Every structure is written in structure tokens, then in C-alpha cells.
Amino acid sequence: MARVYLRILASLFALAVLAGTVLGVYYVYKETYLPEKERTQEVRALLTTTAPKADPGKKQFDHAMELIRQGEMDAARRLLTEITEVYQDSARYQDSRRVLGEMNLDRLFSRIPMPGKLEYTAARGDSLQLIAQRFRTTLSYIKRVNNLLGHVVHPDDRLIVYPLDLTLQVDLGSKRITLLKEGRYFKDYPITGMHLPYPSLPEQTTVGDKPAWIDNKKIQPTDERYPSARKWLQTVTKPGRPGVVFCVQAPEDPAVPAGATPPLPATPAGIYLSGPDIEELSTLIRVGSPVQFLKKPTPAARS
Secondary structure, eight states, rough: OOOHHHHHHHHHHHHHHHHHHHHHHHHHIIIIIIIHHHHHHHHHHHHHOOOOOOOOOHHHHHHHHHHHHHHHHHHHHHHHHHHHHHHHTTTHHHHHHHHHHHHHHHHHHHSSSOOOEEEOOOOOOOHHHHHHHTOOOHHHHHHHTTTTOOOOOOOTTTEEEEEEEEEEETTTTTTTTEEEEEEEEEEEEEOOEOOOHHHHHHOOEEEEEEOOOTTTEEEETSTTTGGGGGOOOOOOOTTTTTOOOOOOOOOOOOOOOOTTTOOOOOOEEEEEEOOHHHHHHHHOTTTOOOOEEEESSOOOOOO
């Protein structure tokens, strides 16, 4: 009888040990394995999730806009310049170029002092054309910044002058012309069209001529009709390589009677911009200004 009790007790003890082992395994599974598995799944989910990238350029752009509202133009210009040079992946990159370009132009055409801008006192024998050549600027710029209507200058007249040492950078891939000042961004101009029947374009060239046209005749900047003339910029011409013309693409001309003189020359092969942009560039660009044709589109091509 005692042996039977011992066997029963041994069986009960074995069952208790087995139950304890099962409970222990279940505890370890619940408290250790399952949480670890969940954490692993969470980590994998985080690694496969595309989180939005930080955009420091957007924060700087918003700050620059606030500075402009407060009249802190120099501080705003520094922030916008940093965005255009450092944060080219920013969603505000294009906006920064546009605003900075307008700010640069406003400052250039104002009488507000800036590096390189001088006040010149005219002397006897001076003319606006001679002053423009002396200070590497343009006649149109001197007239605009000094609010002059005519071409007459008198001794002791005080004129604002500025050396327009600007470079035209032509990005055909992005359909954009960029003005550079000392290698840094100044302003953009969109290309509206082009017709370039040339086997190649030079990487580096210069502006060789700035013709203006009225009644199919070329006129000079000193002509009183110059402000209303149709203006071109043209790179230097070399043997076997015509200069590239920058101009407005004229609409289809109506039929001209036989023997009559067409009012304007036909649109030449070249690169086309809007009328206001050509007017502005003819004011800012002088004969001899460098022209660069880029081989690859720049980051500003991204929208």
C-alpha cells in the first residue's frame, strides 16, 4: 500500500515539475520573446518607412520673408543667398532664386549704396557714352538709375555709376539664362524658345554687339528712338561661326506689299526671351560681357 502512495506522490511531483516547466517556458515566451519580436518588427517598419526629410532651406526662407517685412533687406539677402548656394534640394530653392533676383535688381537700379556703386561728378567734355565706357557700364543703366530722359550731361552733374561686370550663363537644358556677378547668382531669365541650327555652341564667348532696330534699320543707343526699338544681344562672330542672337521672337509678320520695307527684320536664329527680359538684359549687359553655354542642366531645373 505504501508503495502505491509513493508512486502516486512521485507522479504528482512529476506533473508539478512538468507544469512548472510549461509555465516557466510560457512566462519566458510572453515576457521576453514576444516583446523582442514586436520590437524587431517595429524597427523593420521604421527602416522601411520613408520619413519626410528635414528642409532647413524652408525654415530659412520663411525667416527671410519675415526679415523683408521688417525692412531688414541685407539680412534677408544673406539668408536667400545661402539657400541658393547650399540648400539646392530645398522646396524653397526656386522661390529663393526668384526673390533674391528681384532684390538684387531693385538694389542695382536704386541710388542706395552698394559695393562698387559710385557717384561721379561730370566734367566739361563728358558725355553719357564716354562715362559709360569709362566705368564699364551702359548708357541705358546710367539713364535709368539717374532718372534721365535725354542724353545731355552738364558739368558738375552728379551721376550714379556702377561697373556692370556680369556674365550671361545660358542653360539650354533648363531653358534659363542666369546672370552671374563675380561667379555668384544674380538673376534668372526664362528662355521662351530657341532655333539653333548650328553644329555646336562655344562654351565660352562674349557679347560682340547690341543692335537695336526700327523700320528694319539699325540704330545706336544715343538715338532718341532707342527706348522703343527692338533690341538684340549678339555674341561675337567668327569665321564659319555666326554669333548667337538673343532677342524677342516676333509674331508671324503680315504680308508686306512688293517693294515695301518690312517694319522689322525677320526673327533670326537664336535664343528667344520675353520683351521685358530683353529690355532688362540690354540695360545690364555691355559689349564684351562674357557668355557661357552650359553642357548640362543645373539644379535649378528641378521643380
